[in-house]
Amino acid sequence: MPLRVRLTLWYGSALALVLIVFSVVLYVIIARNLRDAVDQSLEETATTAVRSLEMRGFLPLLDEEELLSQFPELARIDKFFQIFSPSGTITIRSPNIKQHEVPLSRIALETAFKGQTILESATYPNEPPLRLISVPINYRGRLLYIVQVGTSMQSIEDTLDRFLILLLVAVPVALAVSLAAGWFLAGRALRPVDSITLAAQRIAGGDLSQRLTMPPASDEIGRLAGTFNNMIGRLDASFQQIRQFTSDASHELRTPLTVMKGETELVLRKPRPLEDYHSVLESNLEEIDRMSRIVEELLFLSRADMGEVKMETLPVALEALVEDIHRQATLLGQDRQIEVVLGTVTPALVLGDELRLRELLLNLVENAVKYSHPKGKVRVSLVSDGRQAILSVADQGIGIATEDRPKIFNRFFRTDVARAHTKKGTGLGLAICAWIVEVHKGRINVQGEVGHGSTFTVTLPLVPRPS
Ligand SMILES: Nc1ncnc2c1ncn2[C@@H]1O[C@H](COP(=O)(O)OP(=O)(O)O)[C@@H](O)[C@H]1O
Numbered sequence: 001m002p003l004r005v006r007l008t009l010w011y012g013s014a015l016a017l018v019l020i021v022f023s024v025v026l027y028v029i030i031a032r033n034l035r036d037a038v039d040q041s042l043e044e045t046a047t048t049a050v051r052s053l054e055m056r057g058f059l060p061l062l063d064e065e066e067l068l069s070q071f072p073e074l075a076r077i078d079k080f081f082q083i084f085s086p087s088g089t090i091t092i093r094s095p096n097i098k099q100h101e102v103p104l105s106r107i108a109l110e111t112a113f114k115g116q117t118i119l120e121s122a123t124y125p126n127e128p129p130l131r132l133i134s135v136p137i138n139y140r141g142r143l144l145y146i147v148q149v150g151t152s153m154q155s156i157e158d159t160l161d162r163f164l165i166l167l168l169v170a171v172p173v174a175l176a177v178s179l180a181a182g183w184f185l186a187g188r189a190l191r192p193v194d195s196i197t198l199a200a201q202r203i204a205g206g207d208l209s210q211r212l213t214m215p216p217a218s219d220e221i222g223r224l225a226g227t228f229n230n231m232i233g234r235l236d237a238s239f240q241q242i243r244q245f246t247s248d249a250s251h252e253l254r255t256p257l258t259v260m261k262g263e264t265e266l267v268l269r270k271p272r273p274l275e276d277y278h279s280v281l282e283s284n285l286e287e288i289d290r291m292s293r294i295v296e297e298l299l300f301l302s303r304a305d306m307g308e309v310k311m312e313t314l315p316v317a318l319e320a321l322v323e324d325i326h327r328q329a330t331l332l333g334q335d336r337q338i339e340v341v342l343g344t345v346t347p348a349l350v351l352g353d354e355l356r357l358r359e360l361l362l363n364l365v366e367n368a369v370k371y372s373h374p375k376g377k378v379r380v381s382l383v384s385d386g387r388q389a390i391l392s393v394a395d396q397g398i399g400i401a402t403e404d405r406p407k408i409f410n411r412f413f414r415t416d417v418a419r420a421h422t423k424k425g426t427g428l429g430l431a432i433c434a435w436i437v438e439v440h441k442g443r444i445n446v447q448g449e450v451g452h453g454s455t456f457t458v459t460l461p462l463v464p465r466p467s
């Protein structure tokens with residue numbers, strides 16, 4: 001069932017329930033109040049009558065003229081009265097009742113003998129319902145007579161009937177009008193959802209550059225559209241990244257393959273001395289090494305993406321690691337007379353995976369050596385500020401342009417300067433470094449200027465000292 005129908009039905013049912021309960025309660029209260037008012041007026045009239053009779057010393061009344069002159073209030077058009085003897089027979093009654101017999105009921109007589117007043121309802125065929133009050137008049141412990149005052153309930157019943165009809169008409173009309181309004185409002189409220197659905201269908205059709213038009217209000221629908229646009233934006237970005245990545249990867253793998261193919265074809269064209277084959281095979285081996293390195297690093301990154309790389313979480317003494325790496329880097333730099341020096345090294349204990357941290361540091365130092373000029377200097381240092389360990393690797397090499405800095409952690413990104421500087425490199429090392437830093441809840445930054453070297457800084461949280 002569509003949401004609009006369901007909303008309207010729910011709303012309609014709730015409203016119908018409220019209206020019905022409200023009408024019933026209203027009707028009952030009004031009926032009770034009207035009837036109570038009649039009873040009260042009957043009681044007041046009867047009390048007045050009894051008081052007047054008392055003032056007359058309970059002398060029996062002679063006739064109705066006398067009665068009327070005694071109690072003018074009894075002759076009011078809407079009330080009639082009768083006086084019964086203790087045997088229950090009528091002695092006197094007001095003229096406005098002459099045409100009907102309204103005998104004293106047995107219960108009224110019995111109650112009168114007990115000395116109590118009684119209120120009764122009486123109905124006669126083809127007559128309006130009556131309300132009667134019967135008051136006993138006692139004199140010296142003996143029942144003298146019974147005064148009965150009565151009135152027709154016709155007007156009240158008429159009023160109630162009219163009110164009932166009004167309710168029976170008004171409630172369904174109100175319900176119908178509200179249902180129509182509810183249907184209209186639900187439709188209006190849901191219209192943006194429809195337009196979002198349509199737009200989402202277009203986007204799902206493949207056009208990720210599409211965005212939903214944002215409704216002007218920042219209500220639920222506005223937020224939905226915003227969230228949706230955000231999601232599409234991120235999807236768009238990651239699809240683009242994947243496309244970029246795939247094309248970069250194929251490109252990076254194609255280059256060594258082309259080189260290998262060209263060299264191999266050339267050398268095979270005619271018989272050659274053994275050294276030629278040897279040198280081609282050596283060059284091929286270099287390319288193969290490069291390709292295996294790319295494939296291995298890619299494999300690592302994709303396993304990292306899928307959360308499949310196992311990570312230890314043990315205390316690692318960074319100062320020992322730094323000293324170790326320093327030894328390795330010194331060997332790396334020897335060929336090009338690059339000096340790797342140790343700066344300040346203070347002890348620092350972090351939680352993590354020693355192998356990964358070693359890889360991180362080695363990558364940074366390798367880069368520093370690789371992108372240094374001959375006879376350059378690379379400085380590795382480690383300090384701690386009480387809460388974080390700060391590792392830095394500084395070189396005096398080619399540097400990185402400001403606009404390239406955010407990109408160097410992307411997969412396969414290599415600056416043009418770096419490509420011109422050396423063929424060695426895959427552009428994946430820093431992506432791996434960024435991942436390692438991230439899983440260790442640290443940060444990695446780079447500073448420096450083109451031509452004036454770069455400084456990579458890694459901050460890692462220290463193992464909290466037991467306090
Ligand atoms: N120490 C450095 N000095 C200058 N540029 C650097 C340095 N380290 C990294 N870069 C730049 O960042 C790029 C990405 O580094 P990386 O991912 O390690 O790839 P690779 O070392 O294979 O070139 C490098 O190609 C280079 O342009």
Ligand SMILES: [Mg+2]
Nearest residue numbers: 363367429430
């Ligand atoms: Mg590298």
